[in-house]
Amino acid sequence: MLIKSDLWQRAQKLIPGGVNSPVRAMRGVGLDEPLFVARGDGATIETADGRTLIDWVQSWGPLIFGHADPETIEVVREAALDGTTFGASTEREVELAAEIVDAVPSVERVRLVSSGTEAGMSALRLARGFTRRDRVIKFNGGYHGHADAFLAQAGSGLATLGIPASPGVPSGVTEDTIVCEYNDVDGVASAVERYGEGLAAIFVEPVAGNMGCVPPARGFLEALRLLCDASGALLVFDEVITGFRVARGGAQELYGVTPDLTVLGKIVGGGLPLAAFGGRAEVMAQLAPSGSVYQAGTLSGNPLATAAGISVLRRLRDRDVYDELERRSARLADGVAPFGRVQRVGAMLTLFAGREEPVERFEELDTELYAQLFRGLLERGVYVAPSQYECLFPSLAHGDDEIDATVEAVGDVLGR
């Protein structure tokens, strides 16, 4: 279908695997050449070879107002004219912190960093420093960035200590990571019983977005809260996807469960490289320079990124935004429902192609059917996540026309 372009040839000679993040190679959906994007506009992207595609990836979630949002562009342009980085404090950092603290129920203090990986890694160090404990529970199929401690696989048997999921990760690091199954309260309870004394934190995506969209079962998040209270571990919500998406205050607002620490990324930076972690004042006070847990960053709180974040977060104060996102996401979900199992919370959703039963935890899925769907949609001008294990991210730039065209294309590919 695609001939190997010069650009792709060059990329492969210069960059490992030709890409700067593995999923971009699109190998999981059987492409031998990935998309190169030249520009974006609202709901669409234009590829380097001149094709316009309806984009449901939206850079994996940050772009709640779509590509090249004029207000974001304008504030970034204005900020850039005054200098792109100082490595010193700026007013915008304080303003963005105020927006985050106002929006996210559990966050009393917040620190800005540059990526979700950095935020997750720092939140883990802080939880360990605060509790003076080392162990962490995470969930199979949950993603918290690529810090060593999170790159653990479940060993054999229930609630075992993790083994490295990548060469280069020392087994000594993942030995302190315990991998449980998502939505399995009994499994977590037995892990806490066994390892609770040394347990620093439970890290969880309050709506899982990296095993496909998997909502928390009724009572799951509440049970994690109780288990943390009983054991003295901190509950950490990784709201890198859910923050400002499933509600302004994230999943903690939607489900009414309050974590000790929250990890934010994607939307919080308005499409620029910015992420954050925050939580209870008492815990956050342990960070340097007020405390002794070290954490730092040359580009942290970058002027362009904070400008974009402030602009986006202020507009998200308007409740209508979430009503509208809900309406559009529901329209998409209803449209594609005949073609598989659709799981959705607000503006994050996955079509598990050809499947009927719910997906409640990480599972090996039918990736061949999804790959077929992906390629068929691409031929019809629709770009969805190049993996069955990811979400589609409706934005305020996706109108009914784009939604209906997408539903029609899915019907075309999968047959009515």
Ligand SMILES: *Cc1c(COP(=O)(O)O)cnc(C)c1O
């Ligand atoms: C994307 C993501 C991260 C990592 O963020 P990066 O900015 O890619 O480092 C962490 N947690 C979750 C839930 C994510 O989806």
